[in-house]
Amino acid sequence: MSAVPAPDPGPDAGAVWHHGDPFGEQRAAADGAVVIDRSHRTVLSLTGPERQSWLHTISSQHVSALPEGAVTQNLSLDGxxxxxxxxxxxxxxxxxxxxxxGWRGEALLGFLRKMIFWADVTVERADLAVLTLLGPGVADPAVLAALGVTTLPAESTAVALPGGGFVRRIPSTIPELDVLVPTSEAADLRKRLVAAGVRPAGVWAYEAHRVTELRPRLGVDTDERTIPHEAGWIGGPG
Incomplete structure (x- = not known):
C-alpha cells in the first residue's frame, strides 16, 4: 500500500504517518517487529574534552560523568x-x-552554540538518520544480523555499529531500539531489515507505543508553560 505522509506543517513533517494499514502496523509492533523511519529528527554532535561538564551546567540532568555507551533523556529549562x-x-x-x-533542531543548535563561551566543546549537526525498531521480533537472530550486532544492548545503553553510527536500547515494556546511522546508509539498512522480516511502519505506530509507555513528547504533550514534573520527566514514568 502507498505511504501516507505526515502533514506539513506539523510535528512529524517529513515522516510517513502509515503505509496504508495503521492498525496492522500497530499489531505488528506489539507481536512481531516493525521499523519506523524517524529521520525527520535533528541530530547534533558534541565533541571536545569539556563537553560533558559543560552540558551538565546548562541542562537538567546529571551528565558530567556519563560512562561510555550511556543513554539518557535531558532537558533545557528557562529561568x-x-x-x-x-x-x-x-x-x-x-x-x-x-x-x-525536527522543528526544534535549529533552535537547540543555536542555544547550545550561544552557551559555549570559553568551554572546549564543539557543537555541529550530525549527518545521522534515526530508525526505530519496535516489538519482540527485534531480538530475532536475522534482525540482529541485519543490524550487525550479536545481541540486544542492555536498556539505556548504546553500542557502535560496524559501518558507523550506533544502536541504543530505550527502556520500554517491549523491545525498542533506535538505530542512528549515516544518512546515506539508512535506505540500505531499512531494506536489510525488511528482508529479515521486519515490517515497515509509520510514526502513528510509534506514537501509539509512546502514549502507552506514558512518554511525553515536546510540543505535543507540552506547551511553553510546562515544567518537568508535570510531564513526568522528573520523578515519573517518562
Whole structure:
C-alpha cells in the first residue's frame, strides 16, 4: 500500500504517518517487529574534552560523568524552570550525540552554540538518520544480523555499529531500539531489515507505543508553560 505522509506543517513533517494499514502496523509492533523511519529528527554532535561538564551546567540532568555507551533523556529549562527543549542523549566514542524534534533542531543548535563561551566543546549537526525498531521480533537472530550486532544492548545503553553510527536500547515494556546511522546508509539498512522480516511502519505506530509507555513528547504533550514534573520527566514514568 502507498505511504501516507505526515502533514506539513506539523510535528512529524517529513515522516510517513502509515503505509496504508495503521492498525496492522500497530499489531505488528506489539507481536512481531516493525521499523519506523524517524529521520525527520535533528541530530547534533558534541565533541571536545569539556563537553560533558559543560552540558551538565546548562541542562537538567546529571551528565558530567556519563560512562561510555550511556543513554539518557535531558532537558533545557528557562529561568522559571519551564521546559524549552528535550532530547535523547547518547555517549559513545568520545562524542555526545543529541537528537531532538525536527522543528526544534535549529533552535537547540543555536542555544547550545550561544552557551559555549570559553568551554572546549564543539557543537555541529550530525549527518545521522534515526530508525526505530519496535516489538519482540527485534531480538530475532536475522534482525540482529541485519543490524550487525550479536545481541540486544542492555536498556539505556548504546553500542557502535560496524559501518558507523550506533544502536541504543530505550527502556520500554517491549523491545525498542533506535538505530542512528549515516544518512546515506539508512535506505540500505531499512531494506536489510525488511528482508529479515521486519515490517515497515509509520510514526502513528510509534506514537501509539509512546502514549502507552506514558512518554511525553515536546510540543505535543507540552506547551511553553510546562515544567518537568508535570510531564513526568522528573520523578515519573517518562
Amino acid at each position: 522559571q524552570g519551564r521546559v524549552e527543549d528535550h532530547w535523547w542523549q547518547t555517549e559513545l566514542a568520545e562524542r555526545t550525540v543529541l537528537d531532538t524534534e
